[in-house]
Amino acid sequence: xxxxxxxxxxxxxxxxxxxxxxxxxxxxxxxxxxxxxxxxxxxxxxxxxxxxxxxxxxxxxxxxxxxxxxxxxxxxxxxxxxxxxxxxxxxxxxxxxxxxxxxxxxxxxxxxxxxxxxxxxxxxxxxxxxxxxxxxxxxxxxxxxxxxxxxxxxxxxxxxxxxxxxxxxxxxxxxxxxxxxxxxxxxxxxxxxxxxxxxxxxxxxxxxxxxxxxxxxxxxxxxxxxxxxxxxxxxxxxxxxxxxxxxxxxxxxxxxxxxxxxxxxxxxxxxxxxxxxxxxxxxxxxxxxxxxxxxxxxxxxxxxxxxxxxxxxxxxxxxxxxxxxxxxxxxxxxxxxxxxxxxxxxxxx
Amino acid sequence: xxxxxxxxxxxxxxxxxxxxxxxxxxxxxxxxxxxxxxxxxxxxxxxxxxxxxxxxxxxxxxxxxxxxxxxxxxxxxxxxxxxxxxxxxxxxxxxxxxxxxxxxxxxxxxxxxxxxxxxxxxxxxxxxxxxxxxxxxxxxxxxxxxxxxxxxxxxxxxxxxxxxxxxxxxxxxxxxxxxxxxxxxxxxxxxxxxxxxxxxxxxxxxxxxxxxxxxxxxxxxxxxxxxxxxxxxxxxxxxxxxxxxxxxxxxxxxxxxxxxxxxxxxxxxxxxxxxxxxxxxxxxxxxxxxxxxxxxxxxxxxxxxxxxxxxxxxxxxxxxxxxxxxxxxx
Amino acid sequence: xxxxxxxxxxxxxxxxxxxxxxxxxxxxxxxxxxxxxxxxxxxxxxxxxxxxxxxxxxxxxxxxxxxxxxxxxxxxxxxxxxxxxxxxxxxxxxxxxxxxxxxxxxxxxxxxxxxxxxxxxxxxxxxxxxxxxxxxxxxxxxxxxxxxxxxxxxxxxxxxxxxxxxxxxxxxxxxxxxxxxxxxxxxxxxxxxxxxxxxxxxxxxxxxxxxxxxxxxxxxxxxxxxxxxxxxxxxxxxxxxx
Numbered sequence: 026x027x028x029x030x031x032x033x034x035x036x037x038x039x040x041x042x043x044x045x046x047x048x049x050x051x052x053x054x055x056x057x058x059x060x061x062x063x064x065x066x067x068x069x070x071x072x073x074x075x076x077x078x079x080x081x082x083x084x085x086x087x088x089x090x091x092x093x094x095x096x097x098x099x100x101x102x103x104x105x106x107x108x109x110x111x112x113x114x115x116x117x118x119x120x121x122x123x124x125x126x127x128x129x130x131x132x133x134x135x136x137x138x139x140x141x142x143x144x145x146x147x148x149x150x151x152x153x154x155x156x157x158x159x160x161x162x163x164x165x166x167x168x169x170x171x172x173x174x175x176x177x178x179x180x181x182x183x184x185x186x187x188x189x190x191x192x193x194x195x196x197x198x199x200x201x202x203x204x205x206x207x208x209x210x211x212x213x214x215x216x217x218x219x220x221x222x223x224x225x226x227x228x229x230x231x232x233x234x235x236x237x238x239x240x241x242x243x244x245x246x247x248x249x250x251x252x253x254x255x256x257x258x259x260x261x262x263x264x265x266x267x268x269x270x271x272x273x274x275x276x277x278x279x280x281x282x283x284x285x286x287x288x289x290x291x292x293x294x295x296x297x298x299x300x301x302x303x304x305x306x307x308x309x310x311x312x313x314x315x316x317x318x319x320x321x322x323x324x325x326x327x328x329x330x331x332x333x334x335x336x337x338x339x340x341x342x343x344x345x346x347x348x349x350x351x352x353x354x355x356x357x358x359x360x361x362x363x364x365x366x367x368x369x370x371x372x373x374x
Numbered sequence: 375x376x377x378x379x380x381x382x383x384x385x386x387x388x389x390x391x392x393x394x395x396x397x398x399x400x401x402x403x404x405x406x407x408x409x410x411x412x413x414x415x416x417x418x419x420x421x422x423x424x425x426x427x428x429x430x431x432x433x434x435x436x437x438x439x440x441x442x443x444x445x446x447x448x449x450x451x452x453x454x455x456x457x458x459x460x461x462x463x464x465x466x467x468x469x470x471x472x473x474x475x476x477x478x479x480x481x482x483x484x485x486x487x488x489x490x491x492x493x494x495x496x497x498x499x500x501x502x503x504x505x506x507x508x509x510x511x512x513x514x515x516x517x518x519x520x521x522x523x524x525x526x527x528x529x530x531x532x533x534x535x536x537x538x539x540x541x542x543x544x545x546x547x548x549x550x551x552x553x554x555x556x557x558x559x560x561x562x563x564x565x566x567x568x569x570x571x572x573x574x575x576x577x578x579x580x581x582x583x584x585x586x587x588x589x590x591x592x593x594x595x596x597x598x599x600x601x602x603x604x605x606x607x608x609x610x611x612x613x614x615x616x617x618x619x620x621x622x623x624x625x626x627x628x629x630x631x632x633x634x635x636x637x638x639x640x641x642x643x644x645x646x647x648x649x650x651x652x653x654x655x656x657x658x659x660x661x662x663x664x665x666x667x668x669x670x671x672x673x674x675x676x677x678x679x680x681x682x683x684x685x686x687x688x689x690x691x692x693x694x695x696x697x698x699x700x701x702x703x704x
Numbered sequence: 705x706x707x708x709x710x711x712x713x714x715x716x717x718x719x720x721x722x723x724x725x726x727x728x729x730x731x732x733x734x735x736x737x738x739x740x741x742x743x744x745x746x747x748x749x750x751x752x753x754x755x756x757x758x759x760x761x762x763x764x765x766x767x768x769x770x771x772x773x774x775x776x777x778x779x780x781x782x783x784x785x786x787x788x789x790x791x792x793x794x795x796x797x798x799x800x801x802x803x804x805x806x807x808x809x810x811x812x813x814x815x816x817x818x819x820x821x822x823x824x825x826x827x828x829x830x831x832x833x834x835x836x837x838x839x840x841x842x843x844x845x846x847x848x849x850x851x852x853x854x855x856x857x858x859x860x861x862x863x864x865x866x867x868x869x870x871x872x873x874x875x876x877x878x879x880x881x882x883x884x885x886x887x888x889x890x891x892x893x894x895x896x897x898x899x900x901x902x903x904x905x906x907x908x909x910x911x912x913x914x915x916x917x918x919x920x921x922x923x924x925x926x927x928x929x930x931x932x933x934x935x936x937x938x939x940x941x942x943x944x945x946x
C-alpha cells in the first residue's frame with residue numbers, strides 16, 4: 026500500500042512536472058520572434074553584420090527585422106553562467122541593469138544596489154540594478170541580465186556594426202517557410218530558425234527527458250508489479266480459510282471475485298488519490314525538489330519558482346495506465362485462484 | 375520513436391492487454407476442444423472455473439480498452455506540435471499510415487469486447503452453458519484483433535518522425551481530398567441530416583416494436599448497426615461543422631476539447647454504448663431457440679434494446695441541441 | 705426430497721493417490737425427517753454431506769431434487785424433480801444458498817467481524833435489501849438469546865454461544881434443509897444435549913435435518929428418524945426409529 030502510493034507519487038510528480046514545464050516553455054516561447062536569422066561560420070554561430078537587416082527587409086513579405094544582442098557571461102566568483110541580453114522593448118540607460126531572480130539571489134543584491142561585471146577588456150563595469158524581474162516564468166528568465174546596448178558592446182568588446190542575430194517578423198505567418206527559404210537562398214551563410222521549430226525541439230526535449238525518466242522508473246514499476254503479484258498470490262492461511270468459509274456458506278466464485286475487485290479498487294483508489302495529491306503538492310507547491318536537477322536546465326542557477334498548476338485528463342490517464350493498470354492486471358490471476366477454492370474445503374479441515 | 379510518457383503508457387497497456395487476451399484465448403481453445411458438461415472430471419471442473427477467469431479478464435479488457443481509446447486520441451492530440459502541419463489529433467494520426475487503422479481497430483475491439491460480455495452475461499444465466507462454443511469461438515476472433523491492434527500501435531509510434539509534414543483536419547477532412555475521411559466530409563449535409571433522422575427514427579420504431587411484441591430483433595440489430603455508422607459519418611460530415619461554427623472544419627477530434635465544452639464525450643459515449651447494446655441484442659437472437667435460454671434471453675434483449683434506443687435518442691438530442699444553439703445557420 | 709442414485713466421488717482420479725470417498729451410494733433423504741449419517745471418521749460421511757449439499761459434483765451417478773423451487777428450472781417443474789448432477793457451479797450455489805443451511809464442525813465463523821455480520825454473510829450475494837436482512841438477523845439472534853452479542857466480535861464468545869451463532873447463520877436464508885457435519889465434536893455433553901434440543905425444535909418447525917456424526921448423543925437421540933451407517937464410502941446399514 027505504502028509502496029503503491031510511493032510509485033504513484035513518483036510517477037505523478039514526474040508527469041505533472043514535465044507537463045507543467047512544457048507549458049511554461051510554450052508560454053515563454055509564444056513571445057519569442059517568429060523567426061530568428063543567425064549567421065554561420067564554419068558551422069558555428071557567428072556575429073551577424075547589421076547590413077544584413079536591409080537585405081532581409083527587401084524580401085517581399087518581411088514586415089520587420091530587428092537586431093538582437095545577447096550572450097553569456099561567466100561569473101568566476103559564483104561559478105555561474107548568466108544570459109546577458111539587450112532588451113528589445115525596454116529602453117535601458119547606460120550603467121543600469123535589470124536582473125533575473127536567480128542572478129539577484131546568487132549575488133545577494135536587490136534593486137538600487139551596485140554590481141560589477143568584469144569586461145572583456147579587463148576594465149570592470151560598475152552598474153546599478155534598476156529592477157529584479159518578476160518570478161512569472163522564471164524558468165527561462167532566472168539567469169537573465171538585461172543591459173543597455175552600449176554596455177553590452179563594452180562588456181563583450183563587440184565589434185561595431187554587428188549583432189548576435191536578427192529577429193524577423195513576417196506580415197503573413199503562412200509565408201514563414203517560404204520567406205525562410207528565400208533568406209537561406211539569398212544569404213547562404215545564414216540559418217533561419219522558426220519559432221515553431223524551437224517549440225518542437227523544446228517539447229521533444231522535455232518529452233524525451235520525461236520519457237527517459239519513465240523508462241528508468243519502469244524497472245521500479247516492474248518490481249512493484251511483481252510485488253503486487255506476489256502479495257496477491259501469497260494469500261495468508263487466514264485469508265484462504267475465510268474465502269473457504271464464504272464459499273461453503275453459499276458464496277459463489279463470482280461473488281468472491283467481486284469482493285476481491287472492490288478490495289483492489291479500494292487499495293488502488295486510495296493509493297492513486299494519495300499519490301497524486303502528494304505529487305501535486307510536491308510539484309506545484311514545493312517545485313519538485315526531487316527532479317529539478319534531472320529535468321531543468323544545466324545552469325548552476327536553478328530557477329526557484331512555482332509552476333503553474335496544470336493537470337488534465339491526459340496526465341491522469343497516463344498515470345493510471347502506468348500504475349493502476351499493471352497492478353490490477355497482476356492481481357487478476359491470483360484473486361481468481363483464491364476465489365476458486367473448493368466450497369467443501371472448509372468442511373474437510 | 376518518441377519517448378513521450380503517454381506513448382510509453384499506451385504501449386504498456388496494450389502489451390498487458392494483449393498478454394491477457396492471449397491467455398484468455400488459450401483457455402478458450404482448451405474449452406472449445408475438451409468441453410463436456412456431462413463429465414464430472416477434474417479437467418471439466420477446471421475449465422468451468424476458468425470461464426470465470428476469462429470473463430473477468432474480458433471485463434477488465436473492455437474497461438481498459440475504452441480508456442486507452444480516449445488516451446490514444448489524447449496522445450495524438452498532444453503530439454500534434456511535433457509535426458509540421460498538424461493542428462490536432464487528426465494530423466498526428468496521419469503522420470504515418472498506421473495511425474488511423476489503429477484507431478479503427480481500437481473502436482472495433484471495444485465493440486467486440488462489449489458484445490462478448492453481453493453474450494457471456496446471457497450464457498451465465500443458462501444452466502447448461504448453452505452459448506459456450508459460439509462464445510469462445512468469438513473470443514478467438516477477438517484475440518488476433520487485439521494483437522493486431524497492439525502491433526500496429528507499436529508500428530505507429532515507432533514510425534513517428536517529428537519532422538514529417540502531415541496534413542491536418544483542415545486538409546484531411548475537407549471535401550475533395552480523395553481519402554476516406556475527406557469522402558466522409560464531402561457527404562452532402564442535407565441528405566446526411568435526412569439519413570440520420572430517418573435511420574434514427576427507424577431504429578427507435580424498430581426498438582419500440584421489439585419491446586412491445588418481442589419481434590423484429592434482427593431488424594433492430596441491423597438498423598442500429600447501420601445507425602452507428604451513419605452517426606459516425608454524420609459526426610464528420612455535419613455535426614462537427616455546427617459545433618465549430620465553421621462550414622469547412624470537419625474534424626471529429628476537436629470536439630473532445632475544452633473549447634467545445636467536451637461535448638464529444640457524451641456523443642461518443644452514447645454512440646459506443648448504443649452500438650454495443652444494439653449489436654449485442656442482435657447477437658443474442660439465435661440463443662432464443664435454446665431451451666435453457668428461452669425465458670432468459672428475451673428479458674436481456676429488452677434491456678439491451680431499451681438501452682440502445684435511449685442512448686441513440688440521447689445522441690440525437692445532443693446533436694439537435696448543438697445544431698439549434700450553433701451560430702452557424704444554413 | 706433428495707435422491708441419490710449410484711453416486712461415486714473419486715478424488716485425484718488418474719493419479720497414484722486416487723481414492724474413492726463415496727462409492728456407489730443410493731439414498732433418499734425424506735422431507736421433515738432427521739437423518740443421521742453414522743460412521744467412523746474417514747468413512748465418507750463428510751463427502752456424502754457435501755454431495756447432498758450441492759457443494760461438489762459427483763464423479764458419476766445422479767442426484768435428484770424433488771419439490772424444490774428454483775428460478776431457472778421453472779420449465780421442467782412438471783416433472784416434479786430435476787437432476788443437479790451437471791449443473792454449473794453458479795446454479796448449484798444458488799440452490800445451495802436458498803435450500804441448505806450449513807453448520808460446520810469448527811463453526812467456521814469469520815474472525816474480526818461482528819456476530820451480526822457473520823450471521824448476515826450468507827445472504828450478501830443474494831443482493832437482498834440490507835434493512836430487511838438486518839431485521840432478520842436480529843430476529844435470529846433474539847431467538848437464540850444472543851442478541852446482546854450482536855456487535856461483539858466472534859472471538860469474544862464462549863463455545864455455546866459460538867454454536868448458536870453458527871446455527872443462526874445457517875438459518876439466515878430460511879433454508880428448508882439443515883446440514884450439520886459433526887456439530888457436537890467440540891462440545892461437552894451439556895452443550896451437545898442443548899444442541900439436540902435446538903435441532904428438535906427446528907425439526908418441529910418443519911425443517912429437514914441431516915447430521916453426520918459419530919457421537920452417540922446424536923445418533924442414539926430419540927428424535928432421529930433414520931440412521932444411516934457408513935464405512936469405507938459405502939452404506940453398511942440403516943435403522944429406522946419410526
